[in-house]
Amino acid sequence: MDNFTFYAPTYFVFGKATENETGKYVKRFGGSKVLIHYGGGSVVRTGLLDRVKKSLEAENLGYVELGGVRPNPRSGLVYEGIRLCRKEKVDFILAVGGGSTIDSAKAIAAGVPYDGDFWDYYQGRVVEEALPLGTVITISAAGSEGSADSVITKEEGMYKRGATGEALRPKFTIMNPALTQTLPPYQTACGITDILAHLYERYLTNTKDVECTDRMIEGLMLTMLHEGPRVMENPDNYEARANIMWAGMMAHNNSCGVGRSQDWTSHDIEHELSAMYDCAHGAGLAVVMPAVFTYNLKHDVLRLAQLAVRVWGCQMDFGNPERTAKEGIEALRRFLISIGMPKNFGELGAQEKDIEKMAHSCCYGDGRTGTTGGYVSLNQQDVENIYRLML
Numbered sequence: 220m221d222n223f224t225f226y227a228p229t230y231f232v233f234g235k236a237t238e239n240e241t242g243k244y245v246k247r248f249g250g251s252k253v254l255i256h257y258g259g260g261s262v263v264r265t266g267l268l269d270r271v272k273k274s275l276e277a278e279n280l281g282y283v284e285l286g287g288v289r290p291n292p293r294s295g296l297v298y299e300g301i302r303l304c305r306k307e308k309v310d311f312i313l314a315v316g317g318g319s320t321i322d323s324a325k326a327i328a329a330g331v332p333y334d335g336d337f338w339d340y341y342q343g344r345v346v347e348e349a350l351p352l353g354t355v356i357t358i359s360a361a362g363s364e365g366s367a368d369s370v371i372t373k374e375e376g377m378y379k380r381g382a383t384g385e386a387l388r389p390k391f392t393i394m395n396p397a398l399t400q401t402l403p404p405y406q407t408a409c410g411i412t413d414i415l416a417h418l419y420e421r422y423l424t425n426t427k428d429v430e431c432t433d434r435m436i437e438g439l440m441l442t443m444l445h446e447g448p449r450v451m452e453n454p455d456n457y458e459a460r461a462n463i464m465w466a467g468m469m470a471h472n473n474s475c476g477v478g479r480s481q482d483w484t485s486h487d488i489e490h491e492l493s494a495m496y497d498c499a500h501g502a503g504l505a506v507v508m509p510a511v512f513t514y515n516l517k518h519d520v521l522r523l524a525q526l527a528v529r530v531w532g533c534q535m536d537f538g539n540p541e542r543t544a545k546e547g548i549e550a551l552r553r554f555l556i557s558i559g560m561p562k563n564f565g566e567l568g569a570q571e572k573d574i575e576k577m578a579h580s581c582c583y584g585d586g587r588t589g590t591t592g593g594y595v596s597l598n599q600q601d602v603e604n605i606y607r608l609m610l
């Protein structure tokens with residue numbers, strides 16, 4: 220196991236009706252004037268925004284609002300949010316919504332105290348200072364509610380990039396699984412896919428002897444394989460949604476990623492797709508993951524074969540472990556199709572003619588230096604080959 224430090228001090232408040240306590244937690248973590256940030260309107264339609272505002276008012280907290288975050292959140296609204304916070308002397312950011320809203324809120328939180336352009340953080344500068352931030356999540360997917368990361372798309376050039384820094388971890392996160400019951404099935408499935416992807420990105424490691432985190436990842440994957448179909452079958456299944464919500468947070472706050480190298484190839488390759496076609500991140504991952512795993516299969520056949528046996532229930536073929544590893548990838552592909560995810564470029568709305576451009580952006584765009592991938596180092600030609608496997 221590699222040396223590591225791990226500090227993830229988010230205060231989680233889990234369960235039914237917990238959103239009514241939001242104001243109490245804003246106060247507890249030092250907020251007095253709040254920016255409420257939200258998305259395209261689901262939180263207005265469900266009445267959640269009103270309940271959250273009421274809880275702030277009950278604590279005599281002032282607030283301003285900024286809605287309109289879109290999936291694959293854009294830099295333009297971040298600049299607007301930073302200006303608004305400075306003008307209104309906001310001292311606490313509250314994200315009410317999904318990963319896109321949380322990521323936009325994190326970008327604003329980092330941008331307000333920073334003299335330079337907030338985009339510097341999305342080009343590799345570590346976020347060391349940010350306004351405190353809390354979240355009320357409405358979809359189990361990105362894991363941003365517990366992560367130290369944020370992903371934003373810069374409108375100029377359409378670069379989708381991530382920033383990181385402990386200062387971005389939410390002070391608190393309100394998790395009421397019932398809030399996810401209003402999700403369209405497609406978004407629920409995208410979330411399930413993203414959670415599985417966060418687990419695969421960590422499982423694919425070059426670090427030896429990481430049994431503890433291997434087993435944690437496998438346990439979370441098995442949870443998703445059990446609960447995912449249950450929630451697709453019955454969207455009102457609170458218990459299944461509760462298990463998925465906690466698994467989604469655990470998959471990405473990095474408790475199962477410490478002490479080991481990680482991959483993130485599938486995410487890098489997917490981010491080019493969602494930047495280019497504005498597709499849902501989870502849907503893009505459903506198409507990308509089987510292609511990446513197939514392309515990298517020979518790097519460490521036993522790792523994927525182990526996963527195939529322990530998670531996908533495949534029989535180990537000791538004479539030909541590559542066959543077992545491939546069976547595991549096929550089982551993943553079948554699972555993703557069964558929950559309604561796209562399986563190729565066409566179904567995603569992607570086009571062959573854009574492959575070279577996306578591969579170039581993935582390896583060289585916005586200051587990158589020519590390769591991607593923490594598990595296997597891939598160049599532009601490799602990335603093009605992987606996109607071609609998705610046709």
Ligand code: NZQ
Pocket residue numbers: 257258259260261262288289290291292316317318319320322357358359360361362363366367368369370398399400401402403406409410413471486500501
């Ligand atoms: O905008 P509204 O109207 O709220 O609608 C949203 C949106 O259209 C809707 N929705 C969310 N909760 C709902 C709901 N509709 C009805 N009822 C509810 N309860 O769902 C749609 C998708 O929302 P979004 O926030 O985009 O979803 P998600 O949480 O999947 O976030 C995706 C973004 O997170 C990034 C992705 O790249 C993508 O930009 N990621 C962030 C990470 C992080 N910060 O750590 C890691 C991830 O790997 C990921 O890359």
Ligand code: ZN
Pocket residue numbers: 361413416417486500
């Ligand atoms: Zn993701």
